[in-house]
Amino acid sequence: MPEAPGKVYLVGGGPGDPGLITVKGLGCLRAADVVLYDRLIAPALLAETPAWAELIDVGKAPEKARGSQAEINAQLIAHARAGKTVVRLKGGDPFVFGRGGEEALALVEAGIPFEVVPGVTSAVAAPAYAGIPVTHRHVAQSFTVVTGHTAGDGDENGAAWDDLPRSGTLVLLMGVKHLPEITARLIAAGRAADTPAAVIHWGTTARQQVVTGTLATIASDAREAPPPATIVIGEVVGLRAALSAFGPVEAGPLEADWPVDQPAETARSAS
Amino acid sequence: MPEAPGKVYLVGGGPGDPGLITVKGLGCLRAADVVLYDRLIAPALLAETPAWAELIDVGKAPEKARGSQAEINAQLIAHARAGKTVVRLKGGDPFVFGRGGEEALALVEAGIPFEVVPGVTSAVAAPAYAGIPVTHRHVAQSFTVVTGHTAGDGDENGAAWDDLPRSGTLVLLMGVKHLPEITARLIAAGRAADTPAAVIHWGTTARQQVVTGTLATIASDAREAPPPATIVIGEVVGLRAALSAFGPVEAGPLEADWPVDQPAETARSAS
Numbered sequence: 001m002p003e004a005p006g007k008v009y010l011v012g013g014g015p016g017d018p019g020l021i022t023v024k025g026l027g028c029l030r031a032a033d034v035v036l037y038d039r040l041i042a043p044a045l046l047a048e049t050p051a052w053a054e055l056i057d058v059g060k061a062p063e064k065a066r067g068s069q070a071e072i073n074a075q076l077i078a079h080a081r082a083g084k085t086v087v088r089l090k091g092g093d094p095f096v097f098g099r100g101g102e103e104a105l106a107l108v109e110a111g112i113p114f115e116v117v118p119g120v121t122s123a124v125a126a127p128a129y130a131g132i133p134v135t136h137r138h139v140a141q142s143f144t145v146v147t148g149h150t151a152g153d154g155d156e157n158g159a160a161w162d163d164l165p166r167s168g169t170l171v172l173l174m175g176v177k178h179l180p181e182i183t184a185r186l187i188a189a190g191r192a193a194d195t196p197a198a199v200i201h202w203g204t205t206a207r208q209q210v211v212t213g214t215l216a217t218i219a220s221d222a223r224e225a226p227p228p229a230t231i232v233i234g235e236v237v238g239l240r241a242a243l244s245a246f247g248p249v250e251a252g253p254l255e256a257d258w259p260v261d262q263p264a265e266t267a268r269s270a271s
Numbered sequence: 272m273p274e275a276p277g278k279v280y281l282v283g284g285g286p287g288d289p290g291l292i293t294v295k296g297l298g299c300l301r302a303a304d305v306v307l308y309d310r311l312i313a314p315a316l317l318a319e320t321p322a323w324a325e326l327i328d329v330g331k332a333p334e335k336a337r338g339s340q341a342e343i344n345a346q347l348i349a350h351a352r353a354g355k356t357v358v359r360l361k362g363g364d365p366f367v368f369g370r371g372g373e374e375a376l377a378l379v380e381a382g383i384p385f386e387v388v389p390g391v392t393s394a395v396a397a398p399a400y401a402g403i404p405v406t407h408r409h410v411a412q413s414f415t416v417v418t419g420h421t422a423g424d425g426d427e428n429g430a431a432w433d434d435l436p437r438s439g440t441l442v443l444l445m446g447v448k449h450l451p452e453i454t455a456r457l458i459a460a461g462r463a464a465d466t467p468a469a470v471i472h473w474g475t476t477a478r479q480q481v482v483t484g485t486l487a488t489i490a491s492d493a494r495e496a497p498p499p500a501t502i503v504i505g506e507v508v509g510l511r512a513a514l515s516a517f518g519p520v521e522a523g524p525l526e527a528d529w530p531v532d533q534p535a536e537t538a539r540s541a542s
Contacts, residue, residue, distance in 0.1 A: 012391075019293065019294050022293055023292055023297055095395060095406060100404060104404070105513060116400070118286070118391050121395060124367060124392060128387045129389075135367055135368050135372075141431075142418075144413055147406075168434070239372060239376075
């Protein structure tokens, strides 16, 4: 008689700094029998899994990611049907361009119990580590997050570049390759060419690098810089000069806080 | 001779479920001498602070929050100047309508070292717990987050309601009170009146409740429901019927994983 299926946890691993995983997400990793993880996941997170856990790299180069989604879904289902506790560990948040929704639907169709564990999105955290708040009173009262991944191929996945706000903050994930075309389209759609812009590479990690410019110049300014990158367009970029006055805003992982494996001896009893 | 100032950590406490705080944020709480916390912060988070820590409630009813910001800044500076390790614990993420940027600028001006610890934003996590992914392939390739807080008072804080995308997902934080006016303005600006919409109360907590409707009906559908609320407008709301097929997506805190105070005895050595 087949045993009951295991559960699948769709876990957001956060933006890069391993200390930015959630407590709940860390708990899932520590209970996992099988982990299917994306590229760019910090080794420190995988190191938290039990010694017996099977770690499966399902990361692909970005241009190959689409074809493998059905395979990933099939693996999640097969391991759960074998009674395993399965963690699907994704960069950032599972529902922010992470295809977590597709995986969740596949699990529903297969009758596999699952839970979503949200994560810190690099759309907010990478700018924060670079000294850029995505919202700021009197400066930006909204922010829009889009993927630049499929810009230019004209399919239905392409963001509607002409239907984006002309004010507020714009954050592009995975768009660095298409930046010349994207910035041209944004200017054509009414964004001021002198809007401040920043490209943040390896945001929130010790390798973080930031290039700043304007909407008109950033594609050229950042052309030497490789992915992964988070791109921020908006007046909030102008706050970076003041907010990065102290090194700590750009600091990498707070190693002393990682991992959290010691109870605070003096902790209050729960109130 | 005055001692060196302490450091201030601007920490995102996450959307409600205490398990969604980051590991780094939890480390800050466990090291805090003073914690200034917002309303709606989970008691389980405050319980993680050392027994000697001073816990200061700086939360105000939303309509009174503005006046007290200068006081909060002054308190952060005073405690840091006394050599304390200070945590400013905020709901969600410090830079998503959290006025973290203002606090950071005040600290820069005062010469106080600080660090920002991003958090999981309720703009993404509350919909996720309600079975709504903010992005989904072929359904929504962008999401925009705005505050409905100041809608209708016509000041510079008001979002530019006519300058929002007509496609993609729209998430409103703190807007439930102004929902009738906001939905009318969105329809006038070109959003289809039959766009699916959801209001999520007490998102990610055990008290979570979800009301669904359309852009035309949601203000009326949700009129009995009190704040705090996260409002989602867009075709992704239609995925909820399928994705909430299992209870777990809507589950509250995963108590078994909280707090993370036991090292995994079988954890791998760091790779």
